[in-house]
C-alpha cells in the first residue's frame with residue numbers, strides 16, 4: 001500500500017531486521033562456507049582462497065571513496081553483473097571486492113577495472129596503506145572541526161603508491177574523525193587524523209534556557225568547566241575558560257554553545273594504535289602532532305606530515321612491525337627524533353590517570 005500521511009500506522013512494517021546475510025552469497029561461497037583451507041595474495045589487490053574441495057575463489061579488491069552516488073553504485077553493479085554473476089561485497093574499510101570462481105575470469109575482470117581509469121584502483125591487501133576509515137565532516141555533521149572526505153582524498157592521492165603495493169613492513173591503517181567523538185577508528189589506528197578545536201564554546205545566553213537541558217550540559221563536561229548561571233532573568237551557563245579543553249561535548253548536548261572556528265580548528269595526528277592481537281596486544285593511538293591548521297582543499301601540511309611518518313617507519317621498522325610496535329621498540333624519544341616532529345607540552349597527558357603515562361624509570365635515550 002502507498003504511504004498514507006493521514007494514517008501513518010496503517011500497513012506499517014517494523015522490526016524486520018536486515019536481510020539474512022547468506023541470501024547474497026555467491027553460490028561458490030555458500031557451498032564452501034566454513035571449509036576454507038588456505039589463501040594467498042597473488043598480487044596487490046588480488047587474493048585467492050582455496051577450499052577443502054579444491055574450489056578456488058579469486059577476489060579483486062578496489063579502493064572506493066565511501067561517499068558515492070547511485071550512478072557509481074550502478075557502475076559497481078554493472079561490473080558485478082558482467083564478471084561476477086551479479087555478486088559483490090564491501091569490506092569493513094569500505095573497499096569493494098569483486099569475486100570470480102574461475103581463474104579464466106580473473107584477467108578479464110582486472111582488465112575491465114583497469115580500463116576505467118582510477119575509478120576502481122586495485123590494492124589494499126597485505127602490507128599496504130588501505131582505505132581510510134572516515135566520517136561525515138562538513139558534508140553532513142554539525143560538530144566537526146575538520147572535513148573528512150577532502151582530507152582523505154588528499155592523503156590517499158599522496159600515498160596512492162602504497163595502496164597498490166606491498167612495500168611496507170606491515171599494513172598501515174589510517175583513519176580520520178572530524179571531532180573527538182571519534183566515530184570510527186581513530187583511537188585504534190596506526191595513523192589517525194583527528195579534528196580538534198582550540199577555543200572554548202561561545203555561550204548564546206539568550207537561547208540556552210530555551211533549547212538546552214542545563215543539567216545535561218553541565219554533566220557533559222569532562223573537566224567540570226561548566227556551571228549554571230543566571231544572566232539577567234534567564235537561566236544559562238558559565239564556562240570557566242581555564243578549565244575548558246575545547247572537546248565540544250557541551251555543544252553536542254546544547255545547540256546554544258557553538259564551538260566551530262575557522263582559525264582555531266584544525267588537525268591533531270595520532271600514531272601507534274592497532275586492534276589485532278598479533279604479536280602484541282591492541283593499542284590506543286597516541287598524540288604525535290597536537291595541531292595543524294585546516295588548509296582546504298588539499299591540506300598540504302597534514303599530507304606531508306603523514307607521508308613523512310610513513311616513510312620513516314617504512315625505512316626503519318622491522319618486518320611485520322606495526323607503527324606502534326616499532327615506536328615502542330625504539331622509544332618515543334627516538335620516534336620524535338627520527339620523524340623530526342616537535343615534542344611539545346601538549347603531548348604530556350594531564351587527564352586523571354595521566355601519571356601512568358609519565359616515565360618512572362631512568363631508562364631513556366639521549
Ligand code: HEM
Nearest residue numbers: 135136139140141142143180181182183184185249252253
Ligand atoms: C560508532 C560511532 C558512530 C557511527 C558509526 C555514527 C554514524 C552516523 C551516521 C551513519 C550518521 C548519518 C549520516 C548521514 O545521514 O549522512 C550519523 C549522524 C549523526 N551522528 Fe553519528 N555515529 C556515531 C557516533 C556518534 C556519536 C558518539 C555522536 C554524538 C555524541 C554522533 C552524532 C551524530 C549526529 C549529531 C548526527 C547527525 C548529523 C546531521 O544529520 O547533521 N554520532 N552518525
Ligand code: HEM
Nearest residue numbers: 092093133180181182183184185186187188274275276282
Ligand atoms: C575506551 C573507549 C573505546 C575503546 C576501548 C574502543 C575500542 C575499540 C576497538 C578495540 C575497536 C576495534 C574493533 C575491531 O576492529 O575488531 C574499535 C573500533 C571502533 N570503535 Fe571504538 N573504542 C572506544 C571508544 C569508541 C568511541 C567513543 C567511538 C565512537 C563514538 C568508537 C567507535 C568505534 C567504531 C565505529 C569502530 C569500528 C571501526 C572499524 O570497523 O573500522 N569507539 N573500538
Ligand code: SF4
Nearest residue numbers: 141143144178179183
Ligand atoms: S567524528 Fe564528530 S564531527 Fe565527525 S561525524 Fe562523528 S560526531 Fe560528527
Ligand code: SF4
Nearest residue numbers: 221244245247248250
Ligand atoms: S568544550 Fe568540552 S571542556 Fe569545554 S566546556 Fe564544553 S564540554 Fe567542557
